[in-house]
Amino acid sequence: MTTVDTAMSKPADRTAALQRPALAPSGGGLWRRSYGAPLASIAVAVVVLIAWQYLPPMLGVPKYIIPRVSDLCLEMVRLWNHENLLRHFISTASMSVLGFVLGGLLGAVFGYALGLLPTWEKVLSPYILALQIAPKVAFAPLFILWFGYNAWPKLIVTILVVFFPILVNVLQAMRIMDRDLVNLARAYNMSKTKIFIKVMLPFSMPNLLAGLRIGATLAVIGITVGELVGGEIGLGYLISFGQGQANTAMVFDAIGLLTVIGIVMYWAVTAVESRVLHYLPKAAGAPPAKP
Amino acid sequence: MLGTSTVLELRDVARRFPGRSAGAPPFTAVRNLSFHVGEGEFVSVVGPSGCGKSTLLNLIAGLDRPSEGTVYLHGAEVTGPNSSVGFMLQKDLLLPWRTVLHNVEFGLEARDMPAAERRERALAELKRCRLTEFADRYPYQISGGQRQRAALARTLAISPDVVLLDEPFSALDAQTKLVLQKSFAETIAGSNLTTLLITHDLSEAVAMSDRILVMSDGPGRIVEEIDVGLPDRDNPIARVSRPRASEIVKHLFDALHLGERADA
Numbered sequence: 001m002t003t004v005d006t007a008m009s010k011p012a013d014r015t016a017a018l019q020r021p022a023l024a025p026s027g028g029g030l031w032r033r034s035y036g037a038p039l040a041s042i043a044v045a046v047v048v049l050i051a052w053q054y055l056p057p058m059l060g061v062p063k064y065i066i067p068r069v070s071d072l073c074l075e076m077v078r079l080w081n082h083e084n085l086l087r088h089f090i091s092t093a094s095m096s097v098l099g100f101v102l103g104g105l106l107g108a109v110f111g112y113a114l115g116l117l118p119t120w121e122k123v124l125s126p127y128i129l130a131l132q133i134a135p136k137v138a139f140a141p142l143f144i145l146w147f148g149y150n151a152w153p154k155l156i157v158t159i160l161v162v163f164f165p166i167l168v169n170v171l172q173a174m175r176i177m178d179r180d181l182v183n184l185a186r187a188y189n190m191s192k193t194k195i196f197i198k199v200m201l202p203f204s205m206p207n208l209l210a211g212l213r214i215g216a217t218l219a220v221i222g223i224t225v226g227e228l229v230g231g232e233i234g235l236g237y238l239i240s241f242g243q244g245q246a247n248t249a250m251v252f253d254a255i256g257l258l259t260v261i262g263i264v265m266y267w268a269v270t271a272v273e274s275r276v277l278h279y280l281p282k283a284a285g286a287p288p289a290k291p
Numbered sequence: 292m293l294g295t296s297t298v299l300e301l302r303d304v305a306r307r308f309p310g311r312s313a314g315a316p317p318f319t320a321v322r323n324l325s326f327h328v329g330e331g332e333f334v335s336v337v338g339p340s341g342c343g344k345s346t347l348l349n350l351i352a353g354l355d356r357p358s359e360g361t362v363y364l365h366g367a368e369v370t371g372p373n374s375s376v377g378f379m380l381q382k383d384l385l386l387p388w389r390t391v392l393h394n395v396e397f398g399l400e401a402r403d404m405p406a407a408e409r410r411e412r413a414l415a416e417l418k419r420c421r422l423t424e425f426a427d428r429y430p431y432q433i434s435g436g437q438r439q440r441a442a443l444a445r446t447l448a449i450s451p452d453v454v455l456l457d458e459p460f461s462a463l464d465a466q467t468k469l470v471l472q473k474s475f476a477e478t479i480a481g482s483n484l485t486t487l488l489i490t491h492d493l494s495e496a497v498a499m500s501d502r503i504l505v506m507s508d509g510p511g512r513i514v515e516e517i518d519v520g521l522p523d524r525d526n527p528i529a530r531v532s533r534p535r536a537s538e539i540v541k542h543l544f545d546a547l548h549l550g551e552r553a554d555a
């Protein structure tokens with residue numbers, strides 16, 4: 001369960017970032033690094049693609065084990081023309097976003113509620129831990145038995161998968177909440193609602209966003225598992241369909257598109273994060289802000 | 292003593308905390324605390340670490356309730372936070388997601404006040420604390436001394452008549468501390484505030500206050516009260532250079548048995 005590990009360790013680095021003082025970037029090195037790194041990344045991609053295209057045939061690996069890059073492209077065009085790829089793609093993407101939003105909302109609401117009600121948190125924390133460790137995607141077949149072959153099973157799996165990292169991160173923020181800040185607000189005679197809105201909510205923002213960042217990547221996993229287990233739409237369905245037909249290229253293409261959805265969602269959360277958390281000093285070595 | 296009327300009064304106040312483990316006897320942090328502070332008076336409290344100074348301040352601020360006795364503010368019993376009391380700690384407690392100006396407005400947001408008026412008062416307070424040019428910066432973009440001045444501006448923006456200061460200078464370097472003590476002293480003297488300052492620094496207590504209360508620990512109570520009786524309360528730097536100031540510091544040093552204590 002590496003995902004659980006990341007979910008738990010993330011809050012700590014966010015708070016570390018909160019306290020870390022801004023370090024002045026050192027001289028010209030930053031310039032070279034800021035252009036050098038993306039160029040090197042692109043170079044790596046080119047080398048890998050070329051190796052992928054030519055290495056397996058040279059080593060005698062058959063196409064149905066590792067299709068070449070050109071096969072993948074051809075298959076992609078075929079899928080688009082004959083298999084209604086766009087419909088599958090949109091279904092997976094929209095379900096991922098929907099599951100992410102619902103799971104995120106529920107996770108945040110429960111996180112804040114439990115953070116404000118420590119007695120309830122104590123009562124529920126063993127169950128939260130157990131559910132957090134349980135492999136949520138394994139519930140997918142169960143949900144299909146309960147709800148049938150429709151959108152609900154995959155949506156519920158996704159909500160569950162997204163829910164926990166966000167709950168845990170928000171709860172963590174509420175636990176490490178600076179008591180003195182709350183006392184200060186109390187000393188100003190602020191109402192509880194105002195204290196929540198003006199102190200607790202902004203204080204928990206770094207953690208909430210760290211949770212959302214993890215949730216964004218997990219959402220795609222939840223939907224994919226749901227589609228793999230049952231249904232006749234979505235990229236996950238294309239994977240199991242491709243597997244049945246021994247169409248390796250189709251499987252690879254679907255995996256690639258799923259990754260794209262995950263990356264776009266992750267990137268969207270990071271974009272929101274850098275806007276919301278603009279008040280945090282930039283960590284040393286972070287890429288400079290775009291002009 | 293400048294004031295005639297009593298602003299703050301403690302009568303036989305005690306605060307006990309529940310024992311560390313179940314069944315353990317309660318822990319008495321402070322007991323038999325009785326003193327009063329007059330209008331416009333500046334009183335310092337000194338005492339060893341853990342003797343209950345912060346506990347005392349929380350009781351006065353209304354953040355905590357005494358187990359015994361009563362705290363009176365303007366003759367009325369303190370039962371909760373009071374909007375005429377300003378409160379400031381060693382940590383500046385500026386909200387990192389707000390600019391300096393918005394931080395200064397924070398205390399005023401507890402009240403029903405038009406935003407424009409709030410802004411105006413915050414700007415006036417920033418001007419008085421000489422922070423106008425930093426109004427739009429975030430807390431991480433200003434120095435520790437400036438942050439503490441911003442915290443003072445926030446404390447004064449609500450126009451309190453009592454200010455409670457819990458070691459506000461102790462996180463600063465020696466020079467910044469002197470400059471800030473002077474600027475605090477001027478600001479406070481200029482607004483006839485009743486002030487209670489908690490400090491570890493004996494010469495700071497002498498430099499800034501009219502009266503000093505010496506606390507002892509186990510459990511915390513007041514063992515001595517010293518009238519400073521020095522002029523220039525608005526200029527602490529001039530004050531400490533007087534011979535009487537060093538006499539009082541020496542006396543405090545002995546009163547706290549600092550020479551004999553091995554622990555901090």
Ligand SMILES: Nc1ncnc2c1ncn2[C@@H]1O[C@H](COP(=O)(O)OP(=O)(O)OP(=O)(O)O)[C@@H](O)[C@H]1O
Nearest residue numbers: 308309318320338339340341342343344345346347
């Ligand atoms: N919430 C609490 N529960 C139990 N004990 C407490 C609590 N708050 C304070 N105490 C105890 O009460 C005593 C006084 O604490 P307090 O913080 O008032 O000391 P202090 O004089 O401000 O010390 P310092 O000078 O180091 O700041 C300490 O022994 C502390 O351990």
Ligand SMILES: [Mg+2]
Nearest residue numbers: 344345346457
């Ligand atoms: Mg203290």
